[in-house]
Amino acid sequence: MDSEWMAQGRCRDMDPAVFFPSDGIGVQSAQRICSECPVREPCLEYALGNRVDHGVWGGTSERERRRILRRRRISSLQVSRN
Secondary structure (H helix, E strand, C coil): CCCHHHHHCCCCCCCHHHHCCCCHHHHHHHHHHHHCCCCHHHHHHHHHHCCCCCCCECCECHHHHHHHHHHHHHHHHHHHHC
16 A cells, blocks of 8 residues: 555544534635645555545545545446446
């Protein structure tokens, strides 16, 4: 697993609890931090690839990641049928 990107994240020196909020306000706060992160994409792909169910990863909430995975699954099914 390539995790070198983790050392470049804006979150690297922050309390992990910030990225595992219990409410929508906390999610928005974490997403603001992620919005300017140089490793947002690899972070998101890590969470998607490892089916991380909790927290904000790559600037996305749990619900947003479920939607992304669902869209990808539907898209891959459509491609395989053609």
